[in-house]
Amino acid sequence: MSSKLELGIIGCGSWVQLAHLPAIKDDSLTNIVACVDTSEPVGRAVQSRYGIPKFYTDYKEMIARENPDIVLVAIPHRFHASASKFALESGSAVVVEKPMATTLDEAIELAELSRAKGKLLVVGHELRLNRSIRTARQMVSRGALGKRYFSKALHLRRRGIPSGPTFLKRELAGGGAVFDICSHSIDAMLFMQDFPKPRSVYGKVRSVFASRMDMRSDYPSGAAGFKETSEVEDFGTGLIEFEDSSSMYLETSWASYISEDKHDFTLLGDAGGLHIEEDSVRFVSSAATQFFMSNILLAGHPWQNLTAEYKEYWRLIKKSLRDGEDVAPEPLCTAGQGVYGMSIMEAIYRSSDSGSIQEISLPKSISPEY
Ligand SMILES: NC(=O)c1ccc[n+]([C@@H]2O[C@H](COP(=O)([O-])OP(=O)(O)OC[C@H]3O[C@@H](n4cnc5c(N)ncnc54)[C@H](O)[C@@H]3O)[C@@H](O)[C@H]2O)c1
Missing domain, CATH: 3.30.360.10 (Dihydrodipicolinate Reductase; domain 2)
Structure with missing residues (x-):
């Protein structure tokens, strides 16, 4: 990992714009390398507003070219498992919005993959x-x-x-x-x-x-x-x-x-x-x-606002990546805990x-x- 955390954002919709990006945008330790959205107008608007260097419509292409340390998966639920799986298999850590998958089998597969690859997988339960x-x-x-x-x-x-x-x-x-x-x-x-x-x-x-x-x-x-x-x-x-x-x-x-x-x-x-x-x-x-x-x-x-909460959320994620951890730190949601919920x-x-x-x-x- 370089001195800055290289992050790829998959999905540029409402929650990324409301919760994640305001917390990450000014962080000197995070480099948002690219964003992805199947809707070009939505993705391009986010790219230009936050000065993100690259935009893709296909997350597989983004991950293959940019090789980010970590990806944020914030797309419709049905695609959570496939995008997270592809990212883990490619060597990126993953923060996946809730629910981590839409079937128990998919969730178990993700948890086992994160362990086999020694890659952090955090499920988005900021509550x-x-x-x-x-x-x-x-x-x-x-x-x-x-x-x-x-x-x-x-x-x-x-x-x-x-x-x-x-x-x-x-x-x-x-x-x-x-x-x-x-x-x-x-x-x-x-x-x-x-x-x-x-x-x-x-x-x-x-x-x-x-x-x-x-x-x-x-x-x-x-x-x-x-x-x-x-x-x-x-x-x-x-x-x-x-x-x-x-x-x-x-x-x-x-x-x-x-x-x-x-x-x-x-x-x-x-x-x-x-x-x-x-x-x-x-x-x-x-x-x-x-x-x-x-x-x-x-x-x-x-919490004064959502941004303060998400700053803490991302601080914990960055710390565990810097420390070489492959399990989500308390109080964040580990892959196995996500499987229990699923x-x-x-x-x-x-x-x-x-x-x-x-x-x-x-x-x-x-x-x-x-
Ligand atoms: N943690 C929370 O409290 C919380 C709150 C709200 C939403 N969420 C989660 O965030 C995720 C996104 O929700 P949202 O509210 O931002 O919805 P949204 O509809 O505003 O955004 C989804 C975006 O994903 C894009 N997209 C769809 N398929 C894609 C694909 N295959 N690759 C790339 N982009 C794709 C869409 O074009 C859209 O811009 C959902 O999983 C939702 O459950 C979490």
């Missing part, structure tokens, strides 16, 4: 950088809950169906709200509970508001004119059982008749309960016959199709450690 999530992980690992038995994650939007084909065409997205937002909830829950191994899943997904334009958001940018019926689910729920016999309830919706949006986590044990809402963590416990509720005074500062998501879809509980069995090669 873990949130101080409430990190505090909860610390409290759980130090035994504050006692024996954990149940957890619950809600990510519910009232009017937030994304507008573009990236999220709504099945051939591009692979799935809907479960892949898009529940993927973050699942990952944060696994992270806070130190990756209990999933054993079985009962799930249901529904497309309720497929042609309701009034339920759509204005994300991603440039997709406001997209009026086609959604081909993926806007609602999902799942009940997961883990090998440690604890269970987890998930509920997600892009749109629903609720009074307000919710993004909450609950973790319960026989000695206490953690209740997380955005930047607030409350802990309920008891002494003698009384119940107490404490508001945790979170250390550090809430196993739950795929089982929710399978269960919904079949109407039955789905068992999960992961190969021995997969560990949340790497």
Whole structure:
């Protein structure tokens, strides 16, 4: 690796422009060597705005010619696995947006490949950088809950169906709200509970508001004119059982008749309960016959904005590459941890199709450690 990190960006859409590029653009230790997009106007606009030397419409050509240290894969979900695989096989490390793939087999293949090649693979779950999530992980690992038995994650939007084909065409997205937002909830829950191994899943997904334009958001940018019926689910729920016999309830919706949006986590044990809402963590416990509720005074500062959060995200990635690490550092999501999340998501879809509980069995090669 040269003194600067050579980065190739695959996909120049909304999230790269909103979250990644503002955090990387002025970084003296990162050299964005090229960007790629199948849409020439979108890619060229990003190239010129950020002064990126090269633009390609084909990521294979970009990787073959530029040989970057690392690539950022931020394209529709269906192409995450193939682009990441090509990059790893060519010797680049990979940061892949969530979900890391659209099938469990693809995710396992990526995790095994990253290990075989000794190349870092980070899955894009930046929610873990949130101080409430990190505090909860610390409290759980130090035994504050006692024996954990149940957890619950809600990510519910009232009017937030994304507008573009990236999220709504099945051939591009692979799935809907479960892949898009529940993927973050699942990952944060696994992270806070130190990756209990999933054993079985009962799930249901529904497309309720497929042609309701009034339920759509204005994300991603440039997709406001997209009026086609959604081909993926806007609602999902799942009940997961883990090998440690604890269970987890998930509920997600892009749109629903609720009074307000919710993004909450609950973790319960026989000695206490953690209740997380955005930047607030409350802990309920008891002494003698009384119940107490404490508001945790979170250390550090809430993120001022997305750019601060993504600067930290990329700082951690650069540090591990400079240190020659081939496993994502805490709190970033390792390939194996991404596979755990993918196993739950795929089982929710399978269960919904079949109407039955789905068992999960992961190969021995997969560990949340790497
Ligand atoms: N981590 C997060 O919180 C978060 C938030 C939003 C989006 N995302 C993820 O980022 C990714 C991109 O989403 P977005 O919101 O930017 O969507 P978008 O539609 O704005 O951008 C996708 C871009 O990919 C391009 N593209 C499509 N196929 C391509 C290919 N084969 N090669 C190169 N470019 C291709 C499209 O032309 C488009 O410009 C998705 O995986 C999404 O889930 C993550």
